Amino acid sequence: MCIVRRDITLAMRRRTDILTTLFFFIIVASLFPLGVGSEKEILRFLGPGVVWVAALLASMLALERLFASDYADGTLEQMLLTPQPLSVLVLGKVCAHWLLCGLPLVLIAPLIGLQYGLDGTALAVMMAALLIGTPVLSLVGAIGAALTLGLRGGGILLSLLVLPLYIPVLVYGAGAVTVSAIDLADVQPFMALLAAFLILALAFSPLATAAALRISVE
Amino acid sequence: MKFNWFHFSSPATFYGLAGRLTPWFFALALVSGVVALYWGFFETPERLGGSNPQKEYYRIIFVHVGSAWLSMWLYLVLAAWSALGLVFNTRLSYMMAVSVAPTGAIFTFLALVTGAFWGRPSWGTWWDWDPRLTSELILFFLYVGYLALHSAIDDARRADRASALLAIVGLVCVPIIYWSINCPDPNQCAALHQRSSMAEIEGNILFAMLALTFSFWMYSFGTSLLRVRSIIIEREAGTSWVDDQLELEARR
């Protein structure tokens, strides 16, 4: 779709943005062992949670950029004035955003997981969970990004608004990985729930984001 | 006589109505509060029996439960006013939402603090990641988020509408968040928190709890109306009826 292609082209011309998100993820995940101690058992126990929290934070940082530049140069209001339904355009932007910021996290996560001593199945489960979960984060976060467009202290405020909404994904995403160590079959309901969240988010978040954009652009 | 539902939806007329009602609500709050506290202290047994006997300090449950209920109820009220505002585009609905929010946040905070105080002597810890308490914490964040968003936006209209949308999104997410905290492992969704049904609670304790809840409820009406009056004056500052009103009050 046109918007997806446009956003990816734009990002390619400013490559640093993608890389900063990725490095933030890596740094945060690496900070924990330094603070908690590097005992293998503890790390393995904390691993899933830490990776997820780091992914949450990295995702959230990247959200600010979702609409900010379009808002500043006037292309956002032009998007509101096109015949295309705004939710479709929003979906396109979020899609591009996820491809640029979420997908790299999914791909790098196994490396981080190794740092925490997670084994092969756990890593596979983690990748799968992140694959389903990070789009949800992008979709839900987009609502927050749209509401806080152009505000002072936008990034922190955005985190405050969006983090409570991220909790279900965190609980089930990390839970899936933890449970996989006990019994792989138990992972299924977690994945099903994550998938359900994804479907709900796909259905409702573009509408809410579009409404939020209209409010913010006034 | 045809009752005009929208008669009071103008800030000007509502101002007067709110002014007349406020003292009544505060009076009711005070009376029921006194009754509740009296009942709670003197008419109820000295210790709470059951599987985990607790001594005098259990009485804090009256405040804790009451404020927790109010915190949840007020969030619903907040979301309802927000929805009304977005659908009908009436300024007053937004003003009511903004007035209710701080009270809701205060009750949430109160519930958390009293929960901690209750937990310390009875279970030995200040904080326990108990699902209900955690959900209450999240609710607190939702309130704070609403207030923070509203105060961060300078343009009053955008502030109203943005925070209204946030309140509604929050409302939709609350059940999901609550559910995920209560049931983090879908394979075994046992009740992690002992749920006592209302019928099992002793009559006197129940009465004191309900009475205090009622008192809190009246109090929240009172403060919200008081707050909305000052918001109305502030927002409508340029209009003639406000100038008249202020003159009237200055003369008194």
Next chain:
Amino acid sequence: MQHADARLQVAALEVQRGDRRLFSGLDFTLVSGELLHVRGPNGCGKTTLLRALCGLLLPQAGEVLWNGTSIRRLGEEFTRDVIFLGHLNGIKQELNGIENLRVAATLDGDQVDDAAIWDALKQIGLAGFEDLPTMVLSQGQKKRVALARLLLSGAKLWILDEPFVALDRRAVALLEALIVAQVGRGGLVVMTTHQEVALTSGTIRTLDLGGPVRGG
């Protein structure tokens, strides 16, 4: 291409900015072949009015009607017929002129091929600058890229907010010609500007915010 008859109507419009009521009870009608010149001192609400006409702003009271139906209800049918050029250019810095126009045309639903885009940029005076990222262009040149959209768009209603800002004399003349052509085709133009535009056909109407709508 002659535009079919169209009508823009405003009924009892009341618009607020923050807590300030900018104007209320505004009524006017604009039909094909007319240009509405919105005038008034700074801060009286000209830009706000134009944004309300586009549908970007929700009015406190009253309605904006396009061909008899409220623009809220028309949605896509209205946005297809309107083009808005505001204070912000609406172009991406990192893309060059061609790419910007291509994206804009695709979003607007206009079928435009590259040859037409090159042509438009040449017409607007940017020959030789088409494939440079717009961030290296001057203010006036960026504005020209934004104006090139007018050449490519088939919209009936043009809503232009201070379109002559940052343009040099040649570009001003060019834009005037475009506006005249649009009105001549039966299109409608609403603009705010401190510049007087002389039309060869059609009528100019003036709206002084705070005063009644005058014709002629």
